[in-house]
Structures are given as C-alpha cells and as structure tokens.
Amino acid sequence: MTAGLGLAINLYQLQIVQGSRLAQRARNQQMVKIRPFVPRRLVVDRNDNVLAVDRPVYTLYAHPKLFSQSEQQMAERLAPILDRTPAELVKIFQSRNSGITLASTLPEVNAGRVRSLRLNGLELIQQYSRYYPQKNVVADVVGYVNMDRRGQAGIEYSQEKLLERSVQTVQLSRAGDGKLLPNHAPEGFLNFDDLRLQLTIDSRLQRVARNVLQEQIKKFQAKRGAVIVMDASDGSLLALTSYPTYDPNEYSKADIALFRNWTVADLYEPGSTFKPLNVAIALENGAIKADDVFNDPGSVQIGKHTIRNAGLNSYGRINIAKILQTSSNIGMVRIIQRMKPLVYYNWLERLGLGQTVETDLPFEVRGQLKGQREFLGSPIEAATTSFGQGFSVTPLQLVQMHGALANGGKLVTPHVVQGLVDTKGQMHYAPNLPTPRQIFSAATAQTVVEMMETVVSEGTGKPAEIPGYRIGGKTGTSQKASPNGGYIPGARITSFVSILPVESPRYVVFAVADEPKGANAYGSTVAAPIVKAVMEALIPIEGIPPSQEIQSDSQAKQ
Template identity: 55%
Template sequence: MASSDSSSNSKLRRRYLKRKQAEKFSSHLKNQRYQDEIYSVRNNDHKLASTPPDENSEKCRTSRLYQVWVLLMLGLVVLITNLFRLQILQGKELQKLAQKQHTIESNPFIPRRPIVDRNGNLLAIDQIAYTLYAHPKIFNRQKQEVANKLSTVLEGASLKKNLTSNDLLQMFHQRETGIKIVEYIPQETANKITDLFIDGLELIQHSQRLYPQKELVAEIVGYVDGESKGQAGIEYSQQNLLERSMGAIKFRRLIKGVLVPDKLTRGFLQLDDLSLHLTIDSPLQRSVRAILQKQLEKYDAKRGTVIVMDATDGSILSLVSEPSYNPNKYYNYDVTLFKNWAVTDVYEPGSTFKPINVALALEVGAIEEDSVFYDTGRIRFDRWSIFNSGGGGGARTVTQIIQHSSNIGMVKIVEEMPRAVFYDGLKRLELDSITGTDLPFEAANILKGRNQFLMVPVEAATTAFGQGFSLTPLKLAQLHAALANGGKLVTPHVVRGLFDSKKQPYWQLPMREPKQVFSVDTTRKVLAMMEKVVESGTGKRARLRGYRIAGKTGTAQKASDTGGYSDDARITSFVGILPMESPRYVVLAVIDEPIKGTGGKVAAPVVKSVIKSLINIEQIPPSSIRSK
C-alpha cells in the first residue's frame, strides 16, 4: 500500500512540474510576442517618418499657401482703395468735416440801425435789455421771501406781464433750475434785481428795439419781433437797410473744449454810424393824431386816416391811422392794428374823385371849363337809379357841378367822352395797380374789366361820381398831388435814405421818373373849381381866413357784404390843396362809418385843423402877403 501511494505521489509531482513548465513557457511566449509587436510598431513608425511626402500632400499644402496669398492681396487692394477714396476722392470733404467739428461759426448780434424823422428826432433804436431766470435750488433765502421781494421790483417795471408774489411762487415750484421768469427787463429794473443780492436769480443780457415815440409813428415805423425781424411798417419793408451786415465769426475749439476766436480781422466789430432818415415830421404827426382822435371820438367813427403829402416829390410829412398801437408792447394788441389801412385797404372814394374825372374830360377836350349841363336831379340806367342827395339844380357849369357835388352833372360830363376814352384815361392814372410806395403790404386798386366797363352803361355812370371801383386813401392822395404839381404822378414815400452822423447821404431812395398824366393848364382849371368848393360850396368848413385853399368833399355809401350798398354805413372824406398861389401840399382825411354827417361836416374840419398845424410848422405865409 505504501509503495503504491508513493508511486502515486511521484506521478502527481511530475504532472505538477510539467504544468508549471508549460505555464512558464506560455508566459514567456506571450512576452516575446508583445515585444515583437512593440518592435514592429516602432519599426513602422520609423519607416513612416523617414519616408518622403507623396504628391497629394504637396498639392494640398501649395493650395493652402495660395489661398493665404490671395486673401492678403485682396486685403491690400481693399486697403489701397479705401486710402485712395479717403485721401483723394473725399479728402477735401473730410477735411472740412474735421474742421467743422473743431470750429464753430457764430453770427454776433449787431444792433439795427436807428430810424429818425426828417428833423433827426429818434423814432426807433436798439437798447440793452435782460431776461430773468430763476434757479430755486441755489436760493439763499426762502422761496416766499424771494417771491415777495422780486414781485415788488417787477411791479414798477413796464413788462410783458404783471407777476404777483403768488405767480412767482408757483413758478419756483415748477422745477429746481432754469425757470424763465420774464423778458425785456430794462437796465434800471435789472439793477434793482441785482441789488437784492439773491443767489439763484440770473439776468441774461440781450438787445431790445425801443420806440421812444410809442404810438406816434407806429403805422409808419412798425415793429420787430423777438428775433429782431421787422413785422410791419418800415421795419419790415426796409429790413435790408436797417440790418447791419457782418460775416460770421469762427471759433476754434481747444483740447479742453475752450472756444477761441479764429482769424479775426482788425476792426471787425466797428459799426457804421448810419441811420435811416424818414420824411415824417414828428411835431406835425403828433398834432394830426390828436386832431383825428378827437373827431373820431366826437362822431363815434370806426376808424380814420389822415395823409399830408408834399406834391412836388411825393414825400409824406404825416400819415396817421386810428386806432393805432404801441410798438413797444405790440403783443398786447390785435393783429389787425398792425396794418396801415391807408395803404392796405381799398374803398370807394365817392365825390373826392370828381375833380379827377373833370380833369380827364378837360384833358381830351370833351368839355370846357365853362360848359353847361342841365342837372335834373335824377337819372336812370335800366334798373339802376342815380340821383343827387339835394335834388336837381337846373343848368350848371362844370365849376358849379364840382362846387355843389352834383352826381347827375358828373354823369353828363362823363357821357361827353366815349366810354373807351374814359376807360383809357382811368388806366393811364394806374387805377388798376399800386402806387409803388415804400410802405409794405400795399393793396392794388380795383377797376372793372374793360369789356364790362364798355358794355354796361351804368359802370361809367357810377364811376363818374366815385363809385363802382376802389382805391386806397394813399392812391387818392397821389392823384390829387398830380392836380397840385402840374399833372405829374409822383411816388408816395416816407424814406429819405441812409445818412451818417454828419448828415451826409450814404444811400438815397431811388425814385421813378414822374409820369405826366395831365397838362398844367388842365390842373390849373380844376384847382380853380376846387377853390370854389371851399369858398362857397360843400367844403366851407375847411375855409381858413387869409389862405386860399382848394378842396373837395366826399360822402360814399359803403359796399354791403350781401351785395349792393349799405343804407347806413358811409365813409366820409375831404381833400385839401394849398397854397393856391403855388400848390404844394395835399391833405386828405378819411373817416370811416361816423354815426352821422357828411364829408363836409365830419372830414373837412379835420383837414382845416391839420392845415393850421402845417402852416405853423412850414411857415407858410398868408395869401395876401404872398400876392404882394
């Protein structure tokens, strides 16, 4: 048993050893294979690294380099193109833009030239004024105290608006800074505000147009707005003469934003001493306004105007339109007052036009000064009836027709002329155009068309006594000036020109050549007829002892808004010419819608009073002295 067991163990041991050897050999074989694989990989890598690139790899690299080169070239082309555009094509423009960013142009405020009358009396001038701003956040006193003290100071100043302490307090509560309180504060009031020593009240200086004479010449001079631009009168029509010309000043911006003047020329701020001289006489203007205001009040009239013209050249010595306004406070008035209705409105002149029609008839030889016509008192044209206010007068000379203002007599005088000749005469007087005055917004006169005038008989008939057409008061004054100066149509004007401080002319108003519309003989005959009107006719209330005056009354119905003529509304007028020995002055008064009265009763006394003032100012001697 023992031997058998031993033999069995020996076999088992040998098997164990063989298994171990087999496992060891297998492990060695695996290690050998692993090393061989590593060697093979390393050997292959070495072969790959040492092998030269193939043809495809070379083409790929070349393609990439070419693409990079093309992109670089395109970028260079774009860069050169932009440089060419910026430096060559847009260089000057960009340079200007750069300069503009670093420079600022500013137009300095230059005062407007003064306006004076023919005697040098000041009518308009620029002065220093202030605008007040409040900054409540830096007040050094209570808001209520500031409001109380400031309202007391502002109360005594003539300002656009009256501000109470409560008004100011409400404004102070609007915001903390930059509150605009009031404009156009005069220097005296500005000094009082400064003397309050209140922090947070800021005064900004600016210029203001001052009209020392207030309403006196408002209809002539006009006014300027807050931007110093003329809005009416001479301030508007002569804007170019009143504005001083000066180029803009350039300021250069420094690094820190500070502005300094750039390239200033010597004396760039020196102002000329020129002023605009008018033909207006202020003392006469003041007298005329007082006379007109009194008469308008007496007859409760809607409005009125008076014109005093020198017939030799058309210069206007006085032109008053009522009601008027104060140009220093234009903002307080209705805009309808800003127009000068003697220039801007037309009306039917009525009988004041009769001497003009007589002159036309005399000029063409249709009548003689001693021609006689039978005044029936009434005449009919189809459905229209024309009549005299005082009935018929029987046989009357041309002088008597003018003296008593006969409508029927005038119709018969005009009928002596062919209608075409009459119409051409009216056209020659420029009744369908304007006078060409230097005052702005002149209305064109209105005359019926030629065909209507020639085809409808009543048109010539109504024109004979001053109805059926319209003109401005200024045009009527111009026509009567032609009767006074020997038949010349002169241009009405108020501007003399620009004069320096030594009264030497710098520029004078160019005047058109006067147009001869009547002969001297015709005007002499018509003036003699008009003198009879004042001596013993409808214009007796204009008679003045010691002076020979020619004149003509006018009382015309006003056109109704619904057509035809109003039964109640009338416009009365009177025109006077003096002195008869050497006619020079034309005085026209027009009173619109008086409650009662005629031209002889309402307007003639106005002209008489104005003539008295004119005689005193112009030192016109009495006729008895002139005749010696």
C-alpha cells in the same frame, strides 16, 4: 525688441505720416465758428427822432435753492422793481427750486437795480429787443419785428434788407479752459456802420394827425379812419396814420387785422372826392371849358337807371365850380357825357385806376376798374364813374392822384423811405423812385385847384377854411360797397381831401372815416374838421406863409 520696434513704427506713423493731418484735426477741434450779433439799424424820422432802435434787455431767472435770504425777504426786495406784489413772487418761488423766469424783457435800468441788490440765486441774461419809443404814433408806417427779429409789418417788413446789417461768420480758437481767443479773428469784425434808415415822416405832424383822428372816430363811433399828408412835389409822405392802431412794443396783444395798413391794403369807392379828377380829365381832353354851364334838374335817366343828387336837390343852370361846390352828381354826368366812353376809359387807365401805386409800404393791393368791354357795354358805367362810384382805389392812391393836381399835373410815387444816412446827416443810399408821369398840363391842374378853392370858401368844404390861407378841397360822402355786390344799407364812407396853398400848390391832406354813425355824419362834418386841424399843424411846421393878410376880429367888424 519686437515691442520697441512696433512702438517706433507707430510713432513714425503718427508723427511723420499722419502728423500734419492729426495736427489739423486738433486745430479744428480748438476752433469754433460764431456769427456775432449785430444790432438792426435805427429808424428815424425826417428830423432824426428815433422811431425804432435795438436796445439791451434782460431775462431775469431765479434759483430759489441758491437763495441766501428767505423767499419772503427776496420777494419784498424784488417786488418794486418787477412791479409785482411780494405775495405773487413768493408763490412763484415755491413752484420750483431752480430756473424760474421772473422777467423776459427787463429794461437795462431795472436790471441795474437788480444787480445793485447783490442777492444770491438771481441770474441776468442779456439780449437785444426792438424798441419803439413813439409807441402807437407811427405803428402804421414802421410796423414791428417778431421774437426772431424778422419784420412783420410796415417798413420793418418791406425794408428788411436795408435794416439788417451784413455780418460775416468768423472762426475763433478756443483755449484749453474753453475761453475764446481772438488770434484768428479778422480785424474789426465786431465793428459796424452807423447808418440809420431815415423816413419822410414828421413825428410832430403824425402825432397831431393821430390825436385828432382818434377824437373824431370816437365822436362819430366810426369803424376806422385814416389821415395822409403828402408833399406832392416828390411824393414824400409827411404823415400817414390810421385808427384804431396798435403799440408795436406789445404787438402780441393787438388784433392781427391792424398789422395790414388799410390805407394801402384795402379798397373803397372814393365818391365825390374823385369829381375834381374827372373835371381835370374833361378839361385836358378839351371836352369842356372852364366857364361852361350845365343844367342840373335834380335827376337824369341813363337807360333804365335814374341818377339823382344827394338830398334830391336840383341846382338848375350851374357852372363847373358850382358843380364841385354843391357836389352835383347830375352836373358830373353831363360833363362826362361830353366825352366818348372809350376816350374816357383810356384816361382812367392813364390816371392809374386798376393799377398799384408802387409805394414802399407793404401789402399794397391793386385798385379795381371794370374791364373795357363791360365799361363800354353800358352807359351807366361812365355815368356812375363820373361821381366816384363803380370802381375802387386805396386811400393812398386817391392822394397820389390829387397830388397830380397839386404839383402841375405829374403823377408821383408816394413813399416813406428817404434813405440811409449816417450820424452826420450824409446820405449814403436813396431809393430809385419811378420818374413822375405828366398826366395833366400845369394850366389844367391849376384851374381845377382854383375851382376846389370855391368848395372851401363857398361850398361843402367850408369847415376846413383857415383865415388868411387859400385852400382847395372836396368833400366825399359815399355809399359803402358790399363784398357781395351792391351797397351796404345805411353804411357810408366820409372823406375830405385838400390842396394848399392854392396860389402855389404843394401839399395834399386827406382824411377818411369808415362807417361813422349819426344823421349828421358827412364828409363836411366828420373828415373836414380833421383835415383843418392837420393843416393848422402843417402850416407852421413847413413854414407856409399866409396867402393874404389875416384880419383881426376888430378889422373884420369895420
């Protein structure tokens, strides 16, 4: 009787008093929280060519103890799929009797071939891997993700938030046999948007730029080089590539120094490619007029320093266009001497020296400009700055500044991200870029571009000439600054910047080579041919009409 009463009390406790709490505990034990895998967004170029995509890959495991055929037979059937020899596979099979990893990123096609063999003792586990179909062509822009699917370079790093789709953790119930049941899953929890990140890069132009850059860098045994193409109307980068580079599909094999895009992460002294900007500053300030003439005796004494032209040339009385054509250092010093040093310094700051470009590419560094007190303390500072030495910029910042000459005087923000678009081409998000700053008047900018045209038609930029097209340009062959101060003996940086078409400027094309070898390594011989080849590809891609009728060989001889 007592035992029955105790049992009744316990049942009452379990069913009535603790019933709801115990039922909830049982339900909780049957529930499991999961965070479903959602693929990272695609990256596409301006023409919807895929640059980065998540794709299924497989890890292939072997369990020799479960083989129903001999190790030799298994090896012979798997060898052609895994690109290994049968002997290699047999040796692997003999290392242990289970859990052998034969391949960690097997493509879906190869996994299908393995399945079709219907061999016992093999196991395929699916996962997703980031794949870059263009390989090394756009690596400097796109970057890569690591094994944890986190961006480590390029826009994979800087645009992580746009590339990662939001995903919520969901609760599912588990059946008695352990299978997940969908009854508690929110409707559509496995669905995700079709948005992709579209870039301003044109893969066709990028490929041309990369190939011609690689060819010249190898020819002149240079340390490295880069090419940048910008649409100056809005700062869109149509191409940005450097060499050497890496394949993001095999990033673990690459030199880690290549992951920092040096067009935004390294500084250099621009040398003579900065001279057109100094001419624009002096014109805008009213210190000179376009038809002014200066005397170039070949050297000038600034305090205890003697400044000379490259090649020790003297040009006598020359106008400003001729100063750019011949790349006269003395002529540039004379131009800047017409300005008060403080006014000149303020103009350099206004142009952006010593500041960042604020691009959407990662790891950007700030340019270097000496402090105002040091700059004004000695006349040699303004003199060397006049021909592009004594301060430093990134290659991308130089392109940005020349963009102000190409677009009527505005400083735009160079960028590669166009926005998030769907599969129908509808834009859902576009980055909010800074408002362009008016630096020069449209008249000043056009005057300088027309002076730069004479550099290509009559001066050091002639190797970049393209029949029928009016092109402005400027060569640069500068000493390479040493991290410890001064300059590295014998080391030079050669570059060329162009603006086209002169009658309606819009595009800036720039090439730079770091430490090319040989006595004939100059901006005109190393960089200008690169720019010419890139422009020849840009013209049909962008549909740029000829500036004038192109003469045939027979017409030219008449």
